[in-house]
Amino acid sequence: MEKTILTIDVDAFFAQVEEIKNPKYKKKPIAIGKKINGKGVISTCNYIARKYGVYSGEPIFKAKKKCVNLILIEPNFNDYIFYSEKIFKIINSFSNIIEISSIDECYVDITKLIKNNQNAFFWAKKIQSKIFNDLKITVSIGISNRKILAKIASKRKKPFGIYSIYQNEIKEKLWLLPINEFHGIGLQTARKFNNLNLYKVEDLAKLKKKDQYTILRNMIGKNLDLLIDEANGIGNDNLDTKEKDLKSISFHETFKAPILDYKILIAKLKKLTIKAVQKLNYRNLATRVVFLITKDNKSESRIENTIEKAILLRKIKSKRILLDHYEDNFEIIFSFVLKLFDDHYQEKEFNFIGVGLGELKNKIYLKKQMKFDDDFNEYFIKKENKTINSKLDDLILNINSFFNQKILIKGNYLLKDNKYQDRSFSNRDQIKFKAWGK
Ligand SMILES: [Mg+2]
Structure with missing residues (x-):
């Protein structure tokens, strides 16, 4: 049977979110963008601004010339992620065969829904109305039996439109x-x-x-x-649904006898963090929440079958750190695990300990949505440099793991301007390095 594929694309997404937060913007030309050293481009703008000829990707100074009253708003990615997740959740309630291609666009295979005697337009309309009724956000939808044609169709009747281009209609449409x-x-x-x-x-x-x-x-x-x-409507028509969705990763260990020794506990945490970060990278994800799970000797209760449930029932304790960015690097993630441990749990005995990572995002998806965010670009540039060094990093990690302590580090971690200097080591390590006179 032929597939029926929808492309669902939010109209001027960032601008719509800003209008929801601040309804007075609805009647004014607004654009989302950030100036760095006086320069920058428009990331998106609302339809009023578009009437002046302002467009995505345009330099801010040019847009301001076309539209003197243009209100420039700095991007608030947390809000966009918040609404993006709500939108995809609604779409997912219709069909879970979804390929998320960016923060505000996805392909959905609705072939199964069509079997119930309703046509594709009916379902497109239903999804569009549900998103609008629940969130007051408009999307445009393209319908086709080919992925690429659905995408093209989704742009044809913006905003708040639905349009179909099937393979056998390309000549006319x-x-x-x-x-x-x-x-x-x-x-x-x-x-x-x-x-x-x-x-x-x-x-x-x-x-x-x-x-x-x-x-x-x-x-x-x-x-x-x-x-x-x-x-010609030719392309790969398979939906890449792999992104669906790991919510958190956690690894834990239960000890036969309670452990008090700091060094042993840190070594255990390290092994658990390595496992968690390996899984994170294997799934091409990055994390924004690092949590530490413990159960001390006094608590008699059994660990529930899921860690989340146990935390909810307060049978085990959890402390977490919300990072100001998404992270996938072992050294940095482990530094937060150490910080949590040093801040909350020293000098205690444990018979259960675990490391978790939450608020996970696919890195491809992050890269797309953050492309206008400087810090994020910087992060990815750093990351690319890192991969060149990754063999060395692996070697250092292996040696350190073997000795169960940080006996080798790279010199640049000691530089004053290294952003992660303070976080990369436990206080103890830093004292050690100072003692060496470095
Ligand atoms: Mg869009």
């Missing part, structure tokens, strides 16, 4: 469009086509048979072949 309206083709690329007498999406779709192909292929590169496939 897609090929007649001017080439600059095809997604992925900006004004400059469109001009290259126009200069060669190519004006419609149909010209793109049939380009391989035309003389202009070689000229454009040299100008545009590999991307051109992809665009040609897309203009």
